[in-house]
Amino acid sequence: MASDEDAEFTALVERQARFIFRVAYAVLLNAADAEDVVQETFLKLYRNRGWKKAENERGFLARVTWRMAVDRRPRPAQPAQSIFADDLPDPPSPQPGPEQIVLAADRHAAVHSMINALPEELRVPLVLSAYDELNSREIGRVLGVPEGTVRTRLQRARQLLRRKLGALEEAPYA
Amino acid sequence: MHKDSDPDRLIDAALGTYARADSGLERRVLARIAAAHLAAPCTRWMLWAVALTAAACLLIFILLEHSKPAHPSGDNAANAPHVQQAPILVTPPAQRASGPHHAQPKNRARRPPPHNKAGTAFAARLPRQEVFPTPRPLSRQERALVNFATQAPIAARDSFVAAQQQTDAPIAIADLRIAPIQIPPLELPPPGTN
Numbered sequence: 001m002a003s004d005e006d007a008e009f010t011a012l013v014e015r016q017a018r019f020i021f022r023v024a025y026a027v028l029l030n031a032a033d034a035e036d037v038v039q040e041t042f043l044k045l046y047r048n049r050g051w052k053k054a055e056n057e058r059g060f061l062a063r064v065t066w067r068m069a070v071d072r073r074p075r076p077a078q079p080a081q082s083i084f085a086d087d088l089p090d091p092p093s094p095q096p097g098p099e100q101i102v103l104a105a106d107r108h109a110a111v112h113s114m115i116n117a118l119p120e121e122l123r124v125p126l127v128l129s130a131y132d133e134l135n136s137r138e139i140g141r142v143l144g145v146p147e148g149t150v151r152t153r154l155q156r157a158r159q160l161l162r163r164k165l166g167a168l169e170e171a172p173y174a
Numbered sequence: 175m176h177k178d179s180d181p182d183r184l185i186d187a188a189l190g191t192y193a194r195a196d197s198g199l200e201r202r203v204l205a206r207i208a209a210a211h212l213a214a215p216c217t218r219w220m221l222w223a224v225a226l227t228a229a230a231c232l233l234i235f236i237l238l239e240h241s242k243p244a245h246p247s248g249d250n251a252a253n254a255p256h257v258q259q260a261p262i263l264v265t266p267p268a269q270r271a272s273g274p275h276h277a278q279p280k281n282r283a284r285r286p287p288p289h290n291k292a293g294t295a296f297a298a299r300l301p302r303q304e305v306f307p308t309p310r311p312l313s314r315q316e317r318a319l320v321n322f323a324t325q326a327p328i329a330a331r332d333s334f335v336a337a338q339q340q341t342d343a344p345i346a347i348a349d350l351r352i353a354p355i356q357i358p359p360l361e362l363p364p365p366g367t368n
Binding site: 009010013014017018021022025026031034035038039042043046047107108111112115126127130158161162165166 | 181182184185186187188189190191192193194195196199200202203204206207210211
């Protein structure tokens, strides 16, 4: 990779590889598969030179990655697990279970588990919106849904996470 | 309020560390691309080589097909098997004797219709004859005519030709003239004569 074009592409990889990994992981929930998607995405971009004409670099990369990850997904998205569903009440636990012990030890890991347990339609916009990586309009373009739908899904995802976090905060001391 | 803000902060912090790739991701991606890039030119050139060879073969085949002689040489014509002419190629006698078709060249009159692709292909495969149409022995009627023309007296031949011309001459039909119908006026008896 000696030419200017290759140097440009190398810079793109170094700039966006982790973002692309995050998008792929949000769909596949598997680090190895997500890395495969990252490599395939960049290989495809390198071959067709599609990355050069992208106006919104992150939005373009997110769209390409999301499509490749969805194509790679072996089966349709599973519905949300019942323990995180909004319509089911959380049963109070008199004693902290193993899950709660782990959550208490590592809160971030607990939130990651909750994010993984979210339905894909809520999880992917939430991950794409993290740290202002993409705004609602850009996420809507990536996923092919209206901006209002993205906002609703983001609110819904945060609401579910808040509820679960609240339950976990109270449960160990109950 | 404090209780509401804590979960949001925790969620944002967790999202910041969510789905973190292992170190060296960029290096692995670039290595994969470099490996594919090294393998790609060979495959690309092979594809181009195969495509160009195929195109060249096709071009040569087309040129050879177009450069074939339209009719075989004399030896080939002599050795060529006799092909029975299809019935469609033979003009019926009634059509041969009638009007302007008779003046057309024979090969044009016997050519199959252009829309008949199968017939055209079949005709294209036929070897072109040096003498067209193919000589064949005279029929009984033709032999009788030859005998008549060579052996009959001149007067008889002239009368035969005259009779043939009379037969071929168009028939003159006089115009039909129909006189208008004359209807005499109806004569009624005067009133009161009854």
